[in-house]
Amino acid sequence: MSRPPVSPLFTEEHIRQRVEELAAAIAPRLGPEPVLVALLTGAFVFTADLVRALSRQGVRPHVDFMVLSSYGKGTVSSGRVQVKLDCQESLAGRQVLLVDDILDSGNTLTFAIEHLRRKGATEVLTCLLLDKPERRQVPITADFLGFTVPNVFIVGYGIDYAEQYRELPFVAMVHEE
Ligand code: 5GP
Ligand code: MG
Numbered sequence: 001m002s003r004p005p006v007s008p009l010f011t012e013e014h015i016r017q018r019v020e021e022l023a024a025a026i027a028p029r030l031g032p033e034p035v036l037v038a039l040l041t042g043a044f045v046f047t048a049d050l051v052r053a054l055s056r057q058g059v060r061p062h063v064d065f066m067v068l069s070s071y072g073k074g075t076v077s078s079g080r081v082q083v084k085l086d087c088q089e090s091l092a093g094r095q096v097l098l099v100d101d102i103l104d105s106g107n108t109l110t111f112a113i114e115h116l117r118r119k120g121a122t123e124v125l126t127c128l129l130l131d132k133p134e135r136r137q138v139p140i141t142a143d144f145l146g147f148t149v150p151n152v153f154i155v156g157y158g159i160d161y162a163e164q165y166r167e168l169p170f171v172a173m174v175h176e177e
Pocket of ligand 1: 109159
C-alpha cells in the first residue's frame with residue numbers, strides 16, 4: 001500500500017495548547033453528569049486528549065462511542081449516514097458532548113445530533129477538532145472547534161488515509177500523487 005507524502009499542519013504542541021483551551025471553554029457549559037459521545041475511529045486520539053484536559057477542568061464525563069458510516073467510500077459524502085455501532089449509555093434526560101474529528105459536508109454531524117436527540121438527550125453540544133467550511137452541504141457549525149482547515153485531505157492524530165497515518169502525533173495534509 002502506497003504511503004503518499006504528508007506535510008504537518010498543526011504540531012503536537014499546537015494541538016496540546018488548543019485542546020486545553022477547548023476544555024476550558026467547554027467545562028463551564030457542562031452540567032453535573034454529561035456523557036461524552038465520540039465518533040470512531042477518527043476522533044479516538046482527540047477524545048483521549050480532550051477527556052484528560054476536561055478532567056483538569058474538573059469535568060467527570062461518562063465516555064461512550066459510536067461508529068457511523070457514510071455510504072460511498074469516495075471523497076464526497078453521499079449524504080446517507082448509517083449507525084454501525086450505537087452508544088451503550090442511556091441518554092434519556094442527559095446532556096451530551098458529541099466529539100468528532102472533522103466537520104466536512106456536515107451530514108455526519110447533523111445525523112449524529114438527531115440520533116442522540118432521538119435517544120433522549122436533552123442537549124447535544126458538539127466539539128470538532130477540525131472544520132472545512134468550504135465543503136459544507138448542510139448548514140451546521142460546531143459549538144466548540146479546534147482549527148479551521150482548507151479543502152485538503154487531512155491525516156494524523158487519529159485520522160487516516162486508507163487506515164494509514166492514524167498514529168502520527170500531529171495533524172498533516174496528504175500530497176496526492
Ligand atoms: P461529513 O459528513 O461532514 O462530510 O463527514 C465528516 C467525516 O468525513 C469526518 O468525520 C471524517 O471521518 C471524514 N473526513 C472529512 N474530511 C476528511 C479528511 O480530510 N481526511 C479524512 N481522513 N477523513 C475526512
Ligand atoms: Mg469521522
